[in-house]
Amino acid sequence: MESHSSWVDIPRESHFSLANIPFGIITTSYSVEKHAAVAIGDHVLDLHEFASRSGFVELQDFTSAQIATFSQPTLNDFAALGQEVHSKVRKYLRDVFLKESPFPDILRDNIEAQRASLFQRDQITMHLPMKIGGYTDFFAGKNHAYNCGCIFRDPAKALQPNYLHLPVAYNSRASSVVVSGTDIRRPLGQTLDTASASESIFGPCRRLDMELELGAFLCKGNKLGEPINVDEAEQYIFGFILLNDWSARDIQAWEAVPLGPFNAKTFATTISPWVVLKDALEPFHAPGILNETKLHKYLQESRKDNVYEINLEVELRSIDGDTATLSRTNAHNLVYSFAQMIAHHTIGGCPLEVGDLIGSGTISGTEPGTLGSLLEASNGGKRAHHLSPTINRTFLEDGDRVTIRGWCGSEKLELVGFGECSGTILSASKPAWLDT
Amino acid sequence: MESHSSWVDIPRESHFSLANIPFGIITTSYSVEKHAAVAIGDHVLDLHEFASRSGFVELQDFTSAQIATFSQPTLNDFAALGQEVHSKVRKYLRDVFLKESPFPDILRDNIEAQRASLFQRDQITMHLPMKIGGYTDFFAGKNHAYNCGCIFRDPAKALQPNYLHLPVAYNSRASSVVVSGTDIRRPLGQTLDTASASESIFGPCRRLDMELELGAFLCKGNKLGEPINVDEAEQYIFGFILLNDWSARDIQAWEAVPLGPFNAKTFATTISPWVVLKDALEPFHAPGILNETKLHKYLQESRKDNVYEINLEVELRSIDGDTATLSRTNAHNLVYSFAQMIAHHTIGGCPLEVGDLIGSGTISGTEPGTLGSLLEASNGGKRAHHLSPTINRTFLEDGDRVTIRGWCGSEKLELVGFGECSGTILSASKPAWLDT
Numbered sequence: 001m002e003s004h005s006s007w008v009d010i011p012r013e014s015h016f017s018l019a020n021i022p023f024g025i026i027t028t029s030y031s032v033e034k035h036a037a038v039a040i041g042d043h044v045l046d047l048h049e050f051a052s053r054s055g056f057v058e059l060q061d062f063t064s065a066q067i068a069t070f071s072q073p074t075l076n077d078f079a080a081l082g083q084e085v086h087s088k089v090r091k092y093l094r095d096v097f098l099k100e101s102p103f104p105d106i107l108r109d110n111i112e113a114q115r116a117s118l119f120q121r122d123q124i125t126m127h128l129p130m131k132i133g134g135y136t137d138f139f140a141g142k143n144h145a146y147n148c149g150c151i152f153r154d155p156a157k158a159l160q161p162n163y164l165h166l167p168v169a170y171n172s173r174a175s176s177v178v179v180s181g182t183d184i185r186r187p188l189g190q191t192l193d194t195a196s197a198s199e200s201i202f203g204p205c206r207r208l209d210m211e212l213e214l215g216a217f218l219c220k221g222n223k224l225g226e227p228i229n230v231d232e233a234e235q236y237i238f239g240f241i242l243l244n245d246w247s248a249r250d251i252q253a254w255e256a257v258p259l260g261p262f263n264a265k266t267f268a269t270t271i272s273p274w275v276v277l278k279d280a281l282e283p284f285h286a287p288g289i290l291n292e293t294k295l296h297k298y299l300q301e302s303r304k305d306n307v308y309e310i311n312l313e314v315e316l317r318s319i320d321g322d323t324a325t326l327s328r329t330n331a332h333n334l335v336y337s338f339a340q341m342i343a344h345h346t347i348g349g350c351p352l353e354v355g356d357l358i359g360s361g362t363i364s365g366t367e368p369g370t371l372g373s374l375l376e377a378s379n380g381g382k383r384a385h386h387l388s389p390t391i392n393r394t395f396l397e398d399g400d401r402v403t404i405r406g407w408c409g410s411e412k413l414e415l416v417g418f419g420e421c422s423g424t425i426l427s428a429s430k431p432a433w434l435d436t
Numbered sequence: 437m438e439s440h441s442s443w444v445d446i447p448r449e450s451h452f453s454l455a456n457i458p459f460g461i462i463t464t465s466y467s468v469e470k471h472a473a474v475a476i477g478d479h480v481l482d483l484h485e486f487a488s489r490s491g492f493v494e495l496q497d498f499t500s501a502q503i504a505t506f507s508q509p510t511l512n513d514f515a516a517l518g519q520e521v522h523s524k525v526r527k528y529l530r531d532v533f534l535k536e537s538p539f540p541d542i543l544r545d546n547i548e549a550q551r552a553s554l555f556q557r558d559q560i561t562m563h564l565p566m567k568i569g570g571y572t573d574f575f576a577g578k579n580h581a582y583n584c585g586c587i588f589r590d591p592a593k594a595l596q597p598n599y600l601h602l603p604v605a606y607n608s609r610a611s612s613v614v615v616s617g618t619d620i621r622r623p624l625g626q627t628l629d630t631a632s633a634s635e636s637i638f639g640p641c642r643r644l645d646m647e648l649e650l651g652a653f654l655c656k657g658n659k660l661g662e663p664i665n666v667d668e669a670e671q672y673i674f675g676f677i678l679l680n681d682w683s684a685r686d687i688q689a690w691e692a693v694p695l696g697p698f699n700a701k702t703f704a705t706t707i708s709p710w711v712v713l714k715d716a717l718e719p720f721h722a723p724g725i726l727n728e729t730k731l732h733k734y735l736q737e738s739r740k741d742n743v744y745e746i747n748l749e750v751e752l753r754s755i756d757g758d759t760a761t762l763s764r765t766n767a768h769n770l771v772y773s774f775a776q777m778i779a780h781h782t783i784g785g786c787p788l789e790v791g792d793l794i795g796s797g798t799i800s801g802t803e804p805g806t807l808g809s810l811l812e813a814s815n816g817g818k819r820a821h822h823l824s825p826t827i828n829r830t831f832l833e834d835g836d837r838v839t840i841r842g843w844c845g846s847e848k849l850e851l852v853g854f855g856e857c858s859g860t861i862l863s864a865s866k867p868a869w870l871d872t
Contacts, residue, residue: 160693162690175788190601202733259575260697297638345699353611
């Protein structure tokens with residue numbers, strides 16, 4: 001996309017360029033009611049306020065019922081309008097923000113509308129963008145799956161026999177998905193007492209980890225009993241966010257046989273607040289990790305560039321304020337696409353719904369410094385990962401703040417990015433009734 | 437509770453005696469809008485219609501806002517009013533139905549109100565009673581866990597090392613919970629090709645099973661990071677239903693390592709439509725299966741009679757119309773209570789919410805004829821379970837109708853029962869785009 005200027009000052013390296021225009025849910029000092037908004041540079045346009053001042057009057061065939069979705073406290077109703085509407089709204093807003101806007105009276109030359117609807121990003125509060133009916137976490141980061149397997153098994157058997165045949169997943173918990181900035185309380189739980197090997201001890205998790213993931217929100221659902229065709233599955237996607245699937249590794253090891261991870265995952269999951277529309281990521285399609293296994297027909301996606309080229313970075317800041325880069329990798333490190341995940345999720349007839357969240361699974365590269373979890377970086381907790389002169393970590397410590405960032409494009413182009421997905425670890429807290 | 441008569445004719449063995457008065461969501465030929473209702477004998481009282489004719493005027497301190505919850509399309513808002521309100525409403529409705537009603541003008545002698553609000557049960561349609569934010573399935577049926585373990589392992593290792601230390605569970609899928617009577621489509625999926633042992637085949641599930649469970653709906657939630665005290669957990673329960681956790685055993689075997697069952701469970705789960713309030717089950721508390729393991733404090737429940745004495749029965753009807761009893765057992769066959777499940781679910785800080793559904797896990801006895809799944813009854817598919825002269829089953833066949841029933845009390849007392857939880861298996865159906 002040719003780079004154009006905006007009448008809003010957009011810093012060169014802003015994730016929220018004219019090529020992006022992601023959607024979120026905000027409150028402001030003027031309104032405690034949650035509304036839809038878009039991000040542009042260091043600013044935020046409150047779409048409810050914008051709409052109430054006829055901001056959408058120049059958008060053809062955009063009805064008042066559709067406009068009213070921006071006054072809802074989640075983006076679900078807007079998402080349900082479908083990709084064609086998302087795309088035309090995004091393009092329209094881009095036109096509104098162009099320096100040479102075709103509609104200068106809408107906002108560029110309309111000081112009163114700006115005062116009412118355009119805010120600095122640090123003046124607003126972000127909230128969860130969607131009401132999530134179901135959150136499913138996949139395991140499609142093949143390097144992560146392989147690295148974890150090597151920690152526990154012979155590398156020749158690192159990947160389970162099913163791994164390359166189907167996108168393995170588990171149902172996770174929607175109620176503990178929180179927006180970036182929410183503090184993350186170190187969970188209490190049972191872990192195996194390694195001294196005895198069959199008794200358990202109770203207390204704070206001692207192997208607290210993060211997981212770097214990409215998440216997709218759905219804008220469309222399927223009926224019970226009606227699988228989604230893998231070549232149509234992309235039409236079900238509203239947009240993407242970054243996701244940190246905080247994990248309690250010791251709690252997981254003890255609880256997960258035979259029904260999978262449970263409390264190890266459901267104490268919290270953080271997502272970035274701005275949903276980058278599928279539309280905005282179109283230029284960044286790329287092929288993923290090649291799967292040489294012959295897939296069953298329902299997983300055979302015609303599109304080969306079916307994942308995305310997204311630069312991903314994880315930063316850790318210790319309680320002392322020191323920072324270090326934990327990881328740099330790329331979202332193309334997936335062996336299954338979201339379309340394949342959706343097709344697999346529904347092949348037995350499971351219904352997906354607008355607002356559902358799908359996590360890709362931890363994304364890692366193959367080399368040190370490209371790993372999406374501390375479990376991998378510390379080789380299963382066996383060695384501290386030397387992050388900086390002052391920061392060594394096997395697992396997360398209280399006070400650590402983990403920030404995930406992601407962006408597409410390069411400095412020469414307008415960036416399409418996700419902002420931040422972050423959380424700070426608080427020390428575990430035993431309820432009064434549990435003090436022994 | 438002393439047996440009293442009702443002015444409504446209640447058949448002696450009705451599950452919906454004056455001691456019960458369960459709540460559900462109905463539509464009628466008069467109203468396509470879903471409303472709250474209660475069951476009484478073979479009748480149903482539409483609470484919205486009843487309320488709109490001043491039916492609750494004699495109930496002290498019951499506000500119009502509270503009454504308005506009966507006009508909602510789910511019971512969530514009524515549930516959120518709390519157990520004290522549930523109890524007083526249930527008691528009031530019982531008084532309304534007493535032959536010697538203290539309020540005869542409300543309904544007994546009010547023909548116009550009866551015409552508008554009292555229906556025959558076969559005149560109404562049942563719907564899901566709650567909007568379910570999260571559905572979690574536990575594994576607390578110790579005999580089931582042991583029986584399944586014996587199928588795969590040495591009986592000395594039938595139970596996993598963690599089993600008696602914590603109520604093992606997995607997050608399941610709320611979107612595929614359906615009301616009794618919904619047809620159940622045999623799922624498509626991948627299963628291990630046993631001939632090759634590392635390839636998979638795709639097609640209809642060939643080991644389709646049912647699971648007899650008790651389910652609890654919540655009326656109260658907890659905040660992120662704030663576990664629920666096991667001795668307060670019962671206050672979070674709205675009421676109970678029967679649950680069939682239909683399972684695709686072959687799909688499960690292939691997909692479940694390492695993240696647990698996924699498509700094997702999420703194609704459908706059936707629940708009975710009438711929620712028996714916790715209040716109504718109080719007389720039927722009983723101790724469960726003794727757990728000799730010393731539990732951690734957060735699971736140490738003061739109450740010892742912490743499960744329920746509920747007669748459970750599973751009937752199978754083949755496509756030819758022949759019927760046989762698959763199983764007779766009791767809901768006291770649980771080693772963990774719902775209070776312990778709730779405490780464990782939240783100990784890491786996971787938030788539960790009004791409307792959440794918790795499944796007990798398959799309930800089985802120890803003897804043939806008391807098993808809650810075909811997996812157990814057929815010893816892992818190795819031998820057909822001889823149910824009747826005309827019905828032998830390893831796993832479910834197309835056209836089979838499985839019906840779960842449950843009731844408390846005996847013929848000499850008023851029964852408190854759940855009605856039916858049933859579903860009929862439809863043959864698998866490949867979408868047109870998947871035909872090879």
